[in-house]
Amino acid sequence: MKIHLVTPKNPPSFWTYDQILPALGKRCIFPNLSMPTVAGLTPSGHEVTLCDENVEEIDFDVDADVVGVTGYIVHRERMYQIIQEFRRRGRFVVVGGPFASLCPEELRGRCDVVFVDEAEETWPQFLADLEAGAWKSEYRPAEKPDLTASPTPRFDLLKVDRYHALTLQFARGCPFNCEFCDIIVVYGRRPRSKTPAQLMQEIDECHRLGANQVFIVDDNFIGNKKLAKELLREMAAWGAARGYPIDFNTEVSLNVAQDKELLELMRAAHFTTIFIGIESPRKESLKETHKTQNVRGDLVESVRTIHSYGIQVQAGMIVGFDHDDATIFDEQLRFIQEARIPVSMTGMLQAMPKTPLHDRMTKEGRLVAESTGDQFVFSNIFPKSMSRLELYRGYRTLIAQLYDFRNYRRRTLDFLLHKGDQVANGLRVRSGELRLLARILGETVLRTNPRRAWFTLSLLGTTLLRRPSVFKDAVSFAIVHKAFHEYIEALACHLDFAIAELERGAEPDELQPA
Template sequence: MADIVIVNPRFNTSFWGMERCMGLLGKRANLPVACLPLLAALVPKHHDVTIVDENIEDIDFARLGRADMVCVTGMTVQGTRMREILKEVRARGAFTVVGGPMATVEPEELEDLADVIFVGEADLTWPQFINEWEAGRHACRYEQHDKTDMTTLPPPRLDLLKSQRYMFGSMQISRGCPFTCEFCDIIVTFGRKPRLKSTQQVLAELDAYYREGIRIVFVVDDNLIGNKKAIKPTLREIAKWQEDHAYALTLFTEASLDLAEDDELMSLMGKAGFQSVFIGIESPDEASLRETKKLQNVRERAGTLVERVKRIQDSGIDVWCGMIVGFDNDKPAAFDVLPGFLAEARIANALIGLLHAIPTTPLFDRLKAEGRLNDAAGSENFGTNVIPLGMSPGMLRDGLTRVTENSYSADAYFQRLDALFVDGGFKFAAHRLPYWRNHRLAWAKSCFENYVMFLVLATRLVLRVEDRGLAHRYRAQLLRAFRARKFEPQLLFTYAVKTAMHYHYDAIAKSLSASAGGPVPESVRSFSRARSRDTSDRVTTVGNGALH
């Protein structure tokens, strides 16, 4: 029996990580990387497995030094810390293994620091390696060439996570995306044919989260609706599960904008308990969308970008989005257009980052051929490795600072939030109302719990926020929301969470402004690099290989 430790390095402060407001929410991190319990589940049962997530606990290097095997996984934005951990563990004589998205797209950066490296998905190669390691004949590099059959995956070892230290849980239903966005590495890693778990697997994982006491779960699929026909039966069964459990779980996920073109799909997601969806809009400029081959966002018959966003909102699903600046088509004016677009679309939460060319992507290959890759990716370019075409690096830097400040000033943020949540009459869970009408006791319990959570968080925001000007603003916003929507406690609690998130965004914007003319904060470089794929920088972290 071997002692195996799986380590996830800490992330630097990032836009999506919500580090500044985690204390207000009573948690240490937003969510666990979903690959961690899956990797543990793939280890033969006769071995002992420990999960160490540096985002919620300190690493005991003496403990790692005593392990038979230390496995490190992470994204490129965790790269510096990954290297530090691997060096320290090897210096203590431990056997080291590394995998994850960084190992997949930049293996040369890590292979000299580990005894074994994994490239790509590792659902097959990881247990294969352990069997060979036991027999004393393992290889130094493993690369899985066949795509994983998702229906063969075991249930994740959620029992090994310190779940109560996270704000959300994380689970995966599918891998792959049918689209061809030039900057995105999803189709390179996962392929263009979405692969789904069975409905039985999904329901079993919901049961597991329910038993663990987790009530909010992020479905980390890069595009949950990549195969619309296949996901609909699963959504129907999730909706039945939710009714059987009095809608105990709140879900949110990522999807493509063509969700707005399928009324049945939006209805099913609402009934299944999906409260929010993250969509890669990328740019309000059609020329930039066409340039990056984001053609699913450019469909005249489907309506404008804003019309499609509002269609999703009208179905009772809140829209978050990712925006990218620095496309070849972008000029300095692009930074001034973006805040107005977000206001018109009533999107409060928008992750704004610079275009970054990830190795293995078509964008990387094109820019390399054109001699437009900045290998240093230093502070002048805010960490991006793309040499801009329509502006100077200085303009790019100033533009990102300006658009972040303009989009996340308190006035701009709460104008967007109130336009949807207060003045817009937005209705969470519109498709679930028939259930609540027939289950009044369950509805009353849910209302009570959400009122309590709203009051607790509102009190913390008013009393604990150090910037007293912001604290007074938050108090005014929370009172306004309460007066307008006092009989909708789920919406009030979500409003309070979004208010707490502004505290984090404000810190990011101030850090960005303070860096003007000097070194760029790692938090800025982190979210800029990670946002160049059609996902968020924290939520869809890939594990040992391409496991979410």
């Protein structure tokens, strides 16, 4: 059979970097791993093609026996449109992924088959059923799959040169129990991992395809510390033997700061950035949301400990917890500045479907509407310790302050001048990096307004004078600020509208984006 797997275009968000992709010479930061994984699960004898709408147009007239569609809640409306267009042309359409797993009831009747949960077992079974003419309208596994049997994703089917980075997955699931998190709903609380040998094979494949940036998309890379350390030792040896050709990024929990061996291994494996859900500097809010791993120890010192190993912390922060009053916004800003966190994804609390928070908000009568998946524009709950107007006003002020030129420059320089050294020499130049530098300087100095030009030259000049070994990092921070600042400016317009609506007494669900 001919199988065509489609990933919908991402809506603009904090992480899409739409404003700077042309300067990077790319069309998307990294691919969704779902479809390469499904392609890898497809038995031989079938012809598989991938289409990522982020890097190419969808051909709705493609010659295919089966069309697969995936996506998250934020892709909901675009998924509906894609499904409708293919079905209108008589295609057999199947849907899976995080949105289908959380909300299968919203897809029943819209497509031919819905896949709930992970597809390692159900996808090959479906293909066999379809060939036998005995397919079902819904597939879900009896239990969570064993990832040690999962084949290498078909990275070769991606248009690799159009992405800034490639994505891998070592483990699924997270041992913690954060009230707002949908990861544990979809993947469970018992981390399941591939073997280190499997992931090293995938790293080799990414290297063969020319990737020099790899994002390991685990929900919590250190959910199983023992196995993570085994993998890191192999990654460190692999990188040292090849001159560290790949920069690695991933997501971890804050308890990584308490394990010095783990941090040293991550440094040795050339992890340059890790995303951590810190959520709040307020301990009462952390306890409320069951974020117990963040309550132990001093948050600022934990972040600085990680930085001392040359690893940048990108933070996930949330406002709108029950213990958050109108003073939380200044508290968040002070913490982010003091902890020297250049990049903080800060949003309003959202109750995602099927999560414990969603259940509690429903029982307490505080659920405004179902989640849009976009925590930057809309909060779907009634806050407890402040009004919705105070939440939106405070949040609007906070995000503007975070990516104000002055605040961003200060904490970024503090980070660059105090962080530890990476295992690879920061002064080395990879192929193509000088051309990229020229494009970035053109975007942030020559073809821009005087304020951005001064900001860029000041950041780069200070770095060159005081610590030239981190100059490449400074260049990266200069260009990503353009993306964040312009995204925040556009976001502020949406928030200003929401604030005006609240001031005139609009109903809460009227604020939900169309």
